[in-house]
Amino acid sequence: MVRALIIGGGIAGPVTALALRKAGIDSVVFEAYPTGADDIGAFLTIMHNGLDALRAIDVEHVVVDHSFAADGVDVYDGAGVLVSENRWGNGVTGPRTLRRADLYRALHDELRAQGIAVEHGKRLVGVEGGVRAVFEDGSTAEGDLLVGADGLHSATRRIIDPQAPRPRYTGLNIFYGYAEGLEPTTPPGRYHMIAGSQGFFGHSTAPDGTTWWFARTPGPERHGGTPEDHRAHAAAFFADDTSPALEIIRAEGEIHASNAYDVPTTPVWHTDRVVLVGDAAHAASPAAGQGASMALEDSVTLARCLRDRAEPRQAFEVYERLRRERVEALVGMSAGLGANRSVSTNSFYAHHIEWGDPVQL
Numbered sequence: 001m002v003r004a005l006i007i008g009g010g011i012a013g014p015v016t017a018l019a020l021r022k023a024g025i026d027s028v029v030f031e032a033y034p035t036g037a038d039d040i041g042a043f044l045t046i047m048h049n050g051l052d053a054l055r056a057i058d059v060e061h062v063v064v065d066h067s068f069a070a071d072g073v074d075v076y077d078g079a080g081v082l083v084s085e086n087r088w089g090n091g092v093t094g095p096r097t098l099r100r101a102d103l104y105r106a107l108h109d110e111l112r113a114q115g116i117a118v119e120h121g122k123r124l125v126g127v128e129g130g131v132r133a134v135f136e137d138g139s140t141a142e143g144d145l146l147v148g149a150d151g152l153h154s155a156t157r158r159i160i161d162p163q164a165p166r167p168r169y170t171g172l173n174i175f176y177g178y179a180e181g182l183e184p185t186t187p188p189g190r191y192h193m194i195a196g197s198q199g200f201f202g203h204s205t206a207p208d209g210t211t212w213w214f215a216r217t218p219g220p221e222r223h224g225g226t227p228e229d230h231r232a233h234a235a236a237f238f239a240d241d242t243s244p245a246l247e248i249i250r251a252e253g254e255i256h257a258s259n260a261y262d263v264p265t266t267p268v269w270h271t272d273r274v275v276l277v278g279d280a281a282h283a284a285s286p287a288a289g290q291g292a293s294m295a296l297e298d299s300v301t302l303a304r305c306l307r308d309r310a311e312p313r314q315a316f317e318v319y320e321r322l323r324r325e326r327v328e329a330l331v332g333m334s335a336g337l338g339a340n341r342s343v344s345t346n347s348f349y350a351h352h353i354e355w356g357d358p359v360q361l
Contacts, residue, residue, distance in 0.1 A: 045292075072087035201243065
């Protein structure tokens with residue numbers, strides 16, 4: 001049986017392993033962190049196309065069981081004027097919102113349930129021959145192919161192409177929060193987005209009544225700082241607007257801060273035996289909200305290509321031709337969103353993967 005070494009235990013790595021299992025390919029997931037890939041508290045939304053990819057490999061439940069749904073989004077300007085409404089209707093499954101840490105744990109639970117091994121504390125530092133992975137702790141692992149699913153700061157990307165572009169700061173700070181003790185800020189199953197005068201704000205009400213929110217603001221990279229620092233910094237960008245953003249930011253509850261990065265293009269996606277998926281191949285700013293869903297599409301598409309092509313290189317070439325144009329369009333669109341701009345990504349939602357169809361190209 002073919003054996004794949006998968007580098008990265010976040011989202012793309014486990015889903016690639018699950019998709020490969022469905023394709024009849026054995027794999028092991030190697031995660032750099034000793035206890036898992038839990039992040040600093042952010043949440044994300046898996047859009048229709050991401051859920052479709054999970055459905056193709058029968059693991060949609062890893063998202064559905066840990067998330068809440070929405071039926072549409074309303075966009076307002078900073079003066080409180082409704083700019084646009086978008087309803088997805090009852091015929092489309094998605095989107096679903098959940099904490100990243102909950103998704104990571106659910107995916108690792110599914111790996112265990114399907115008997116797929118995960119090894120922690122394995123940070124990739126080299127790839128030799130065809131294929132030996134070399135880890136920072138001096139250990140090695142051998143397989144028939146290696147999948148780099150190790151994210152924005154991918155070691156695999158640099159190993160296969162030392163000249164690969166480095167992540168670029170997009171000029172945006174991102175804040176995530178969970179506000180408690182407020183009246184519901186949106187109707188059930190609805191996202192509200194606010195294109196304010198100085199920043200962009202989004203919020204929704206979870207089933208337990210907590211308001212989940214994010215803010216996208218311009219400025220230099222931020223590192224460190226207390227929750228009070230984050231709250232004061234984010235609030236300043238919405239102080240002059242007529243919107244609920246200021247009240248939500250100032251409410252009691254968690255708040256986390258990060259910076260937005262992307263990789264405009266990755267010239268080399270694969271070698272004969274090594275291939276990139278997800279952010280390792282095409283890191284997008286989170287502004288368009290499609291990064292995770294695109295990674296899920298990658299994972300399932302790659303597995304189908306490996307299922308239907310005799311040699312890894314052939315499969316990788318088809319995979320890249322199927323994926324590059326679509327994901328680079330998303331990266332470019334997301335990069336064009338500033339601190340207070342919104343854009344519809346409806347054109348990306350309808351993407352469908354039919355697992356049983358042979359890969360054509």
